[in-house]
Amino acid sequence: MDQVIDADLRQRVVDSIGRLLPRVLKREVAELPESARLFDELGLSSASTLELLLELEEDLEIQIDVEEIDQGDLESIGALASFVSTHTLSDD
Amino acid sequence: MTALAAVASYLPDTRVPIGALAGRLGLADREVRVFQRFHGLDQVCRDPDRTLADLLCSATSNLIELRGQESRVRYVIYTSGMGAAVPYPLNPLHELCEQFGLTHAHAFTIAHHACAGMLLAIDMAGRLLTDDGDPDALALVLSGEKTFTRDAELVPETTLFGEAAAACLVSADGPRDRLLSYVASLRGDFDAWLDEPAVMAARYTRAYPDCLAEVLLGAVEQAGLQLSDIDLILPHNVNVVSWRRLCKRLNYPIEKVLLDNVGLAGHCFASDGLINYRTAADRGLLQPGQRYLIAAAGLGAVFSAMVFQH
Numbered sequence: 001m002d003q004v005i006d007a008d009l010r011q012r013v014v015d016s017i018g019r020l021l022p023r024v025l026k027r028e029v030a031e032l033p034e035s036a037r038l039f040d041e042l043g044l045s046s047a048s049t050l051e052l053l054l055e056l057e058e059d060l061e062i063q064i065d066v067e068e069i070d071q072g073d074l075e076s077i078g079a080l081a082s083f084v085s086t087h088t089l090s091d092d
Numbered sequence: 093m094t095a096l097a098a099v100a101s102y103l104p105d106t107r108v109p110i111g112a113l114a115g116r117l118g119l120a121d122r123e124v125r126v127f128q129r130f131h132g133l134d135q136v137c138r139d140p141d142r143t144l145a146d147l148l149c150s151a152t153s154n155l156i157e158l159r160g161q162e163s164r165v166r167y168v169i170y171t172s173g174m175g176a177a178v179p180y181p182l183n184p185l186h187e188l189c190e191q192f193g194l195t196h197a198h199a200f201t202i203a204h205h206a207c208a209g210m211l212l213a214i215d216m217a218g219r220l221l222t223d224d225g226d227p228d229a230l231a232l233v234l235s236g237e238k239t240f241t242r243d244a245e246l247v248p249e250t251t252l253f254g255e256a257a258a259a260c261l262v263s264a265d266g267p268r269d270r271l272l273s274y275v276a277s278l279r280g281d282f283d284a285w286l287d288e289p290a291v292m293a294a295r296y297t298r299a300y301p302d303c304l305a306e307v308l309l310g311a312v313e314q315a316g317l318q319l320s321d322i323d324l325i326l327p328h329n330v331n332v333v334s335w336r337r338l339c340k341r342l343n344y345p346i347e348k349v350l351l352d353n354v355g356l357a358g359h360c361f362a363s364d365g366l367i368n369y370r371t372a373a374d375r376g377l378l379q380p381g382q383r384y385l386i387a388a389a390g391l392g393a394v395f396s397a398m399v400f401q402h
Contacts, residue, residue: 051122
């Protein structure tokens, strides 16, 4: 597990969330700043958050170490991107 | 002090991969993958050609300690997660009493605590036996369910049910598996009829970790212990992800929660706790004197926890 933020991976996660959210939420989403709050603003639920993580794994061909995820990591798009970019499991 | 004199479980040999249920249950491929990847669900038990009575009798047959002790059994209590599951006048409990020579016992069913009913039944059995005052008397407590409707197969986004059964003998006192505490929190405000299903589900999901944590910590405190004194948690088998989150919240090691049966059997209604007890005991995970906690949650809603000393 890499605790140092990989800026490139983090940006790819942010981009991917932007592509995937309309599909997970089953509606169009106008603007997605990193500060957008997943639950309160975007309407994600616990279950749809898991769907989003699954879609991220497939879209980016990574495996996320979800055991460490905390409520704070789900606060916003930026927080989730930071978590994912520091909690990917290596294929090695 | 109420004690478990013997515990048995019955898991049918037939296991159905959850992907094979998707079409009939209307699950999208993505929902199945979330169940597998995060919920830890993989297959569920099914006993397609056998009835509820057959399931209960199989668990009771596995309770070898009952043999020769039938006359000591004063109560036979079936705890149902589904309420009435067979049409009148059929009664699987009475069939079982006939088959095992228990017709002299008081036999009744409780359904009030849904999937947390096993803990209520154990507590009730212990109190009835204590009041009776006969130190040799026993109660046979049973659970088991058929997955005969969609509601009995699936809680959307949460769990898939398995068919299985469990049985235990309860005594008013005993040297092992002594009941140290029992806490049940009844939350009628989560009754399914009080709100729109989606609103209720969201409200329940939000409150769930706090509610379950409260009874776990309450039972530990009532036993005069700290959570770190609990050597093993025997969970319900609803899913893995909710236990991971709860353990993180309580700072309790997830390795001490026996989650192996989630993927092997699914959530077997009120039977999970005893099924997991049997697995733990058979694997030698419980040593004499160790303290363990059985946790349960029933839709409706009830949150329960019991602490025992092995």
